[in-house]
Amino acid sequence: MRQVLIRRGQVSVEQIPAPLVEPGHVLVEVAYSLISAGTEIAGVTQSGKSLVQRTLEKPERIHKLIDHLKAQGIRKTVAKINRQRGESVPSGYSCSGIAVQVGAGITNIHPGDRIACAGAGIANHAEIVLAPHNLLVKLPAGCALRDAASVTLGAIAMQGVRRADPRLGEIVAVIGLGLLGQLTVQLLKAAGCRVIGLDLDDRRVDLAKESGADLALNPASVDVINEIRHMTGDHGIDATIITAASRSNEIVAQAMQITRRKGRVVVVGDVGLGLQRSPFYEKEIDFLISCSYGPGRYDEQYEEKGLDYPYAYVRWTENRNMQEYLRLVSEGKLKLGHILEQEYELDQAPQAYAALQAANDKPLGVLLRYLVKDESIQAQKQTTKVALQSRRAGDKIRIAVIGTGSFAKNTHLPNLQRLSDLYHIRAIMSRTGSNAKAAVEQFGADYASTNYQDVLDDPDVDAVLICTRHHLHAQQAMQAARAGKAVFVEKPMAVNQEELDQLAAVLAETQAPFMVGFNRRFSPIALRAKEIIGAPQNPLMVFYRMNAGFLPPDHWTQTEEGGGRIIGEACHIFDLFRFLVNAPVTEVNATTILPQQEHILTSDNVSVTLRYANGSVATLLYTALGSPDFPKEYMELYADGKVLVMDDYRVLRVHGTPAKEYVSPVQDKGHLEELRAFAGRLRGGSEPLNGLDSLIETTRVSLLVMEGGKEACSTLFGQ
Numbered sequence: 001m002r003q004v005l006i007r008r009g010q011v012s013v014e015q016i017p018a019p020l021v022e023p024g025h026v027l028v029e030v031a032y033s034l035i036s037a038g039t040e041i042a043g044v045t046q047s048g049k050s051l052v053q054r055t056l057e058k059p060e061r062i063h064k065l066i067d068h069l070k071a072q073g074i075r076k077t078v079a080k081i082n083r084q085r086g087e088s089v090p091s092g093y094s095c096s097g098i099a100v101q102v103g104a105g106i107t108n109i110h111p112g113d114r115i116a117c118a119g120a121g122i123a124n125h126a127e128i129v130l131a132p133h134n135l136l137v138k139l140p141a142g143c144a145l146r147d148a149a150s151v152t153l154g155a156i157a158m159q160g161v162r163r164a165d166p167r168l169g170e171i172v173a174v175i176g177l178g179l180l181g182q183l184t185v186q187l188l189k190a191a192g193c194r195v196i197g198l199d200l201d202d203r204r205v206d207l208a209k210e211s212g213a214d215l216a217l218n219p220a221s222v223d224v225i226n227e228i229r230h231m232t233g234d235h236g237i238d239a240t241i242i243t244a245a246s247r248s249n250e251i252v253a254q255a256m257q258i259t260r261r262k263g264r265v266v267v268v269g270d271v272g273l274g275l276q277r278s279p280f281y282e283k284e285i286d287f288l289i290s291c292s293y294g295p296g297r298y299d300e301q302y303e304e305k306g307l308d309y310p311y312a313y314v315r316w317t318e319n320r321n322m323q324e325y326l327r328l329v330s331e332g333k334l335k336l337g338h339i340l341e342q343e344y345e346l347d348q349a350p351q352a353y354a355a356l357q358a359a360n361d362k363p364l365g366v367l368l369r370y371l372v373k374d375e376s377i378q379a380q381k382q383t384t385k386v387a388l389q390s391r392r393a394g395d396k397i398r399i400a401v402i403g404t405g406s407f408a409k410n411t412h413l414p415n416l417q418r419l420s421d422l423y424h425i426r427a428i429m430s431r432t433g434s435n436a437k438a439a440v441e442q443f444g445a446d447y448a449s450t451n452y453q454d455v456l457d458d459p460d461v462d463a464v465l466i467c468t469r470h471h472l473h474a475q476q477a478m479q480a481a482r483a484g485k486a487v488f489v490e491k492p493m494a495v496n497q498e499e500l501d502q503l504a505a506v507l508a509e510t511q512a513p514f515m516v517g518f519n520r521r522f523s524p525i526a527l528r529a530k531e532i533i534g535a536p537q538n539p540l541m542v543f544y545r546m547n548a549g550f551l552p553p554d555h556w557t558q559t560e561e562g563g564g565r566i567i568g569e570a571c572h573i574f575d576l577f578r579f580l581v582n583a584p585v586t587e588v589n590a591t592t593i594l595p596q597q598e599h600i601l602t603s604d605n606v607s608v609t610l611r612y613a614n615g616s617v618a619t620l621l622y623t624a625l626g627s628p629d630f631p632k633e634y635m636e637l638y639a640d641g642k643v644l645v646m647d648d649y650r651v652l653r654v655h656g657t658p659a660k661e662y663v664s665p666v667q668d669k670g671h672l673e674e675l676r677a678f679a680g681r682l683r684g685g686s687e688p689l690n691g692l693d694s695l696i697e698t699t700r701v702s703l704l705v706m707e708g709g710k711e712a713c714s715t716l717f718g719q
Contacts (some may be wrong), residue, residue, distance in 0.1 A: 001015070001018040001127045001381045001382070002127050002347070002587055003016050003017075003090065003124060004349045005090060005091070006088065006089045006091050007087070007089070008176045010677040011353045013346060014348070016126075016434050017383065017385055017386050017437065018127075018450065019128060019385060019432070019450055020130075021100075021130065022103050022130065023104040023105050024103055024105045024140050025130050025131060025132050026109050026136055027101040028128070028131055028136070028376065029098045029508050030096070030125075030126060030370050031149075032096050032365070032369055033094065033096075033124070033125045033146040033370075034094040034095070034150050034152070034366070035092070035352055035355045035366045036093065036287045037178060037179060037362065037363075037364070037365075038270070038612075039093070040353075040413040042245075042270075044091075044353060044357070064136070068317075073219070074083060074368075088437065088438045089434075090125075091121060091125045092120075092124040093121075093122070093152050094118055095152060096114070096115065096117070097129070097130060097370070097372065098112065105133075106133055109133075114139040114148070115131070115136050116148040119131070119303065120340055121159070123135070124434075125669065127381045130304060132303060132304055132320045133320075134317075135303055135320045136426050137326060138329040139150065139326060140326055140335060142330040143221055143327075145332035146328050146367065147336045148326055148329070150340065150441050151325060151326060153179055154183055154321075154322070154326070155292075155293040155294060155325055157183035158294070158296040158316075158321045158324065159291070159293055159321055160241050160266055160268035161187045161191065161288075162294070163290040164240070164264055166188060166192075166193045166239060167193075168191070169193070169194070169406045170238040171195075171196065171238050172194070172195055172238060172240070172241065173195075173196045173197075173239075173240040173259075174196070174240075175199075175241070175242045176198075176243040176251075176269055177197050177198070177199035177243075177246065178199075178230070178245070178364060179365045180268065180363075182244040182364065183334065184268070185197055185212060186212055188535050189212040189213075190328060194216045195212065195214055196214065196216070196228065196237065197213040197215070197353055198217055198221065198232065199217055199218065199219070200218060200220050201445075202218055203512035205218050206356060207338060207364065211338070212693045214590055216448075219254070219443075227545070229472070230259075231544075232260070235311050236263065237263060237476065238260060239259070239264040239265070240255040240258060240263070241268060242266065242267045242269055243268045243269045243681065244270065244334045245262060245678065246271055246313045247270075248271070248272050249272040249273070249274035251271045251272070252267070252274075253267035253276065256276075256285060259283065260283070261285075262283070262285070263283070263285055263286070264285065264287075265286060265287050265468075266289075267287075274288075277535070279389065295314050295510065296318040300554070313322075314443060316705075332424075336654070338461045339364050340367055340717075341366070342355065342365075342366045342367070342368065345369055346370050348482075352368060354618075356492055361456060384450045385447055385449045386447060386646075387452045388446065388447060388451075389446055390530070391446065393424035393426070394424070395574060396424040397423050397424065397679055398424045398462045399416065399427060399462050400426050400427040400455040400458070400465070400689075401464075401467060402466045402467065403429070403437045403466065403469075403644045404435045405468075406431075407490070409590075410466060411671050412438065413425070413442075413443045414443075415675050417444070417577055419672070419679065420450065420456070420670065420677055422679040423679065424442055424443050424634055424677065425446070425459060426445065426447075426460055426461050427445070427447050427448070428447075429449045429454070431516065436448035436449060437624075456480065457691070459661070461485060463486070463487070463513075463678075464485050464486075465485035466490060468478070468564050469561045470557075471492065471560060474502065475499070477489045477493075477514070481506050481507055481512035485512065486513035487512055487513070487514045487515070488516075491517050491518060491572065492571050492699060493696070493698075494697040494699055496563075497700075497703055501698055504692070504696055507692060516575075517671075518571065519572070519671050520572050520669060520670060520679050521576055521579035521670065522670030524662060524673075525646050525649055525652045526580070529580065529644050532654060532657065533637070533640070536613075536639045537694075539612075539615035539642055540617075541637075541639075542618035542635065542636070542637050543636045544573050544577075544620045545620070545623075545629075545635075545637065546578075546622045546633055547624070548632070549624060549626070549632070550597065550604075553598075553601060564603050565603065566702055566705050566706040567703060568605065570606075573620050574620070575694070576580075578694050578697065581614065583616060584612065586611050587611035590607070590704075592607075601624070604624035605625055608705050631648040632648060636645065641657075642655065642656040643692065648667060649664075649667045650667055
């Protein structure tokens with residue numbers, strides 16, 4: 001399918017893989033999409049700026065840059081910056097079209113229904129979009145698809161009006177008469193208000209009069225204060241809604257000046273907020289911010305999971321705002337013909353953006369138009385695989401990377417490039433087509449896909465590297481093993497015992513080469529420690545502290561998608577213990593804190609002691625209570641009179657033996673070496689991979705500790 005993408009300040013229309021329908025979502029063939037003259041043009045401009053320019057605009061980024069330099073070094077930091085600058089970014093957040101496929105769990109939408117969609121990264125300028133239930137609405141009878149493409153701007157305008165709480169007969173000012181301001185004027189008129197519009201553009205002032213404004217003024221040519229004094233009997237405006245976009249602080253100052261005592265000022269647009277105390281204090285004005293489309297915005301549970309707010313308690317959610325806006329359009333109470341001024345075909349998107357960036361006579365509302373129900377291009381639109389190049393792999397391992405999250409893009413894919421003598425990146429798959437294609441372009445894969453089955457059916461894929469969210473790991477690993485692929489799955493191996501048992505059975509049946517991304521054992525420090533302790537005559541004592549840092553309870557790693565941080569992160573350390581001790585676990589003891597506040601999770605703060613068959617004892621202190629300024633990982637290992645101290649995978653200090661300590665200028669947790677070891681395994685080498693029994697044991701320990709995370713647990717392992 002075709003989609004508009006932004007890269008380095010340039011707009012292009014490119015072929016990308018189409019999305020697949022998912023539960024709770026609807027696949028929509030787009031008829032029209034609306035270009036936002038404010039948000040999207042600002043995004044184009046921002047993407048063309050250098051790192052220095054963007055850093056100067058937001059100095060807080062300097063600290064993140066310095067932290068990354070300290071941890072990863074100059075080479076990896078520069079590479080990450082270059083990758084981010086070169087990434088293609090989807091554009092658009094408001095569209096309309098026809099439902100093509102409906103995911104499980106949705107009963108009120110059917111194929112063929114006319115749909116309007118909202119949301120950045122969802123309602124893109126693309127031939128096919130995948131929208132979750134609460135970010136789409138069915139069009140009422142009489143509402144044209146062309147008009148419905150403005151649904152996002154309409155919901156934003158409606159939420160701003162609701163925040164202003166206008167009453168019949170009140171006088172309300174709208175500062176900024178762009179597309180959002182024009183819609184706000186009409187909504188206020190529909191609510192029975194008298195409306196004053198203010199803008200520095202005479203053409204927009206005239207359009208506001210056509211939209212129904214009782215008075216529309218250009219402050220550059222008219223004494224606004226005097227005009228408002230006469231209109232309001234010197235009382236001032238009851239409420240002022242700011243829909244302008246400007247970094248100037250003067251706009252808010254002007255709103256305070258024209259608003260009456262005990263009036264309301266609502267900020268909808270992106271304006272400077274250098275506020276002065278005196279107008280607020282002297283007039284006792286209520287100053288309000290309107291958050292986008294309404295309640296539910298930026299709430300993942302509402303937008304992505306489809307969990308609605310109770311009607312009686314949250315009357316106007318973002319979805320209900322969208323519905324009401326389209327109802328007003330369908331009944332003719334909102335007129336859009338004079339403000340949706342220009343249309344372009346999808347392939348003309350660069351010209352459309354150029355028109356919005358022009359110095360003079362910028363169109364107010366610009367639509368992109370798509371061909372719908374054209375059977376000759378239907379198959380092309382829904383293709384989930386886009387080839388970019390074809391290269392000879394030779395005798396290299398042809399690998400497909402599944403998932404394009406930050407870890408895959410910042411760690412595994414760059415490492416696969418570094419190991420180009422061993423690996424050929426055959427495919428990159430992501431549920432989002434633009435992400436898949438961007439990664440293919442950056443890392444030189446043969447094709448991009450949104451369909452895992454494309455990879456499984458490809459005879460030229462030898463192995464898969466699974467980097468998706470945790471709850472998908474076991475199922476995707478089983479599918480790959482059954483398809484005859486070697487499997488490298490990022491941790492965790494599974495998020496529950498049932499999945500683990502099923503995966504173990506499939507691996508035993510298929511004998512597929514299999515590895516889990518427990519990278520710590522492949523780090524130079526772990527290998528050096530193993531070499532120094534050699535074959536110990538006595539059991540080991542190991543203490544490990546992980547200052548994990550706080551994550552809120554609703555972070556995805558804490559949900560069913562992540563399984564919890566013990567399963568998703570502490571598993572690394574349980575595997576490292578097994579590597580160092582070289583014996584199976586016989587007993588697991590876990591003790592948690594008893595938090596007094598609900599945002600502190602017991603499972604994030606646990607002390608775990610493992611006993612091993614050779615008598616060794618290893619303890620992990622895992623906590624989210626510490627400061628992020630303190631190093632994250634630390635280990636002490638005691639063996640036969642020797643003491644080894646590891647500090648954050650940079651330093652290994654050695655006591656009781658003349659062996660040299662290990663010092664690295666950058667942190668190295670073994671990610672590169674684990675891929676090298678996986679290649680060695682596939683080529684029949686004897687690299688020290690962790691065996692399947694060890695992988696299952698580590699995962700079982702993680703599951704057991706997580707299960708007992710609400711209270712202390714003590715278990716004889718294996719019984």
